[in-house]
Amino acid sequence: MTDPLPQPALPESIAARFAGLDVSAFRGQTRVVVPAAEAHGLLAALRAEGFDLLVDVTCVDYLEYRGATRRYGLVYLLASTGGGQRLTVRVFLDDPQPAIPTVVDVWPGAEWLEREVWDMFGIRFEGHPDLRRLLMPEAFTAHPLRKDYPLQGRGERHNFPVLTRDEG
Amino acid sequence: MALELPENVVVSRLDELANWCRKNSLWPMPFATACCGIELMATGASKHDLARFGAEVFRFSPRQCDLMIVAGRVVMKMLPVLQRIWLQMHEPKWCISMGACASTGGVFDTYAVVQGIDRFIPVDMYVPGCPPRPEQLIQAIIDLQDKIQAEGTITGREFGTRQRQARKRALVEALGPTGVDAARNPVVQRDLRLALQDSPSRPSAASPPR
Numbered sequence: 001m002t003d004p005l006p007q008p009a010l011p012e013s014i015a016a017r018f019a020g021l022d023v024s025a026f027r028g029q030t031r032v033v034v035p036a037a038e039a040h041g042l043l044a045a046l047r048a049e050g051f052d053l054l055v056d057v058t059c060v061d062y063l064e065y066r067g068a069t070r071r072y073g074l075v076y077l078l079a080s081t082g083g084g085q086r087l088t089v090r091v092f093l094d095d096p097q098p099a100i101p102t103v104v105d106v107w108p109g110a111e112w113l114e115r116e117v118w119d120m121f122g123i124r125f126e127g128h129p130d131l132r133r134l135l136m137p138e139a140f141t142a143h144p145l146r147k148d149y150p151l152q153g154r155g156e157r158h159n160f161p162v163l164t165r166d167e168g
Numbered sequence: 169m170a171l172e173l174p175e176n177v178v179v180s181r182l183d184e185l186a187n188w189c190r191k192n193s194l195w196p197m198p199f200a201t202a203c204c205g206i207e208l209m210a211t212g213a214s215k216h217d218l219a220r221f222g223a224e225v226f227r228f229s230p231r232q233c234d235l236m237i238v239a240g241r242v243v244m245k246m247l248p249v250l251q252r253i254w255l256q257m258h259e260p261k262w263c264i265s266m267g268a269c270a271s272t273g274g275v276f277d278t279y280a281v282v283q284g285i286d287r288f289i290p291v292d293m294y295v296p297g298c299p300p301r302p303e304q305l306i307q308a309i310i311d312l313q314d315k316i317q318a319e320g321t322i323t324g325r326e327f328g329t330r331q332r333q334a335r336k337r338a339l340v341e342a343l344g345p346t347g348v349d350a351a352r353n354p355v356v357q358r359d360l361r362l363a364l365q366d367s368p369s370r371p372s373a374a375s376p377p378r
Contacts, residue, residue, distance in 0.1 A: 136245070136280070137244065137245045144279050144280070149279070150279070151277075151278055151279065152277060152278060152279060153278070153279025153280070154279075156244060156279060157244045157279060157280065157281065157282055157283065158283075158287070160244070160247050160248070160251070160282075160287075160288050161251070161288070162287065162288055163251055163254060163255065163288060163289045163290065164290060165290050
């Protein structure tokens with residue numbers, strides 16, 4: 001059986017420009033871990049290198065995760081529509097006030113993806129043109145996908161006026 | 169005193185007559201948010217034919233409806249919308265909570281899902297099921313018709329659920345500060361105004377400055 005996937009590798013020019021990247025491969029998928037300060041530069045270089053599609057931006061909260069040393073793991077899933085390669089870029093962030101420069105200037109489609117991550121995890125994307133909540137109501141104050149947020153909330157779902165027959 | 173009436177005249181009370189008219193011409197407002205909405209559509213379609221009970225005229229404007237059927241889970245972002253639609257419906261009006269999610273939150277016991285719409289709006293009939301079959305919804309409408317014939321009135325004022333609801337309101341207040349900013353929620357503000365008007369015994373410090 002032949003391997004249908006292109007051989008995972010980081011483009012040569014990227015590997016030369018960003019020394020000391022942590023590159024690993026697992027089941028045909030390449031993963032790059034980059035410090036937060038270099039993330040924007042690396043992602044912009046990858047965009048110029050042909051990774052023209054930002055598939056998703058999401059996040060993992062590693063609070064109390066076995067063996068984890070950093071709290072938040074941002075995930076950028078990139079794809080090259082021309083070459084067919086895929087690439088995962090990870091950026092690890094910590095409390096308090098995790099923040100990272102936005103990539104909306106690189107991929108305009110990142111706008112809502114980053115708004116969702118801000119809404120759910122409270123990662124602040126600096127330079128984002130419109131960093132509002134995407135899913136939760138505007139008046140919501142918590143970031144519900146953080147692991148220290150209780151599953152049943154902190155009473156938000158009960159905080160509404162009660163309408164009775166008299167007020168109909 | 170004996171009153172001579174022709175044989176083709178029937179005597180009734182106006183209340184009875186109004187109730188009979190209302191129960192046989194319910195106009196449902198479908199508030200269908202999930203899979204219960206599919207069963208709601210099946211109920212209105214030809215096989216189950218809700219028209220047999222005079223309730224086939226689904227209208228998507230609350231101004232034209234007198235029966236709200238909440239079919240599916242209601243998330244907290246949707247609840248102010250639900251309450252506004254309920255307030256926009258004219259009296260007399262009734263509400264059916266269709267399915268486990270609308271009645272109790274169902275399996276969605278999470279921060280975003282309202283755990284039963286009857287916490288926040290009055291409900292007349294609950295339909296169990298996940299989702300209920302159309303027969304169950306039709307049974308609920310038949311039961312609601314009996315209820316309308318027995319209880320419905322011209323004004324709908326004596327339903328008097330304020331005392332019952334006050335207990336739930338106390339529960340909400342006991343939950344203390346929450347993540348939602350009450351100052352920015354128009355429905356909360358309206359409710360506070362109503363509460364201040366209705367309770368003259370409240371200390372004057374709590375009333376807004378004049």
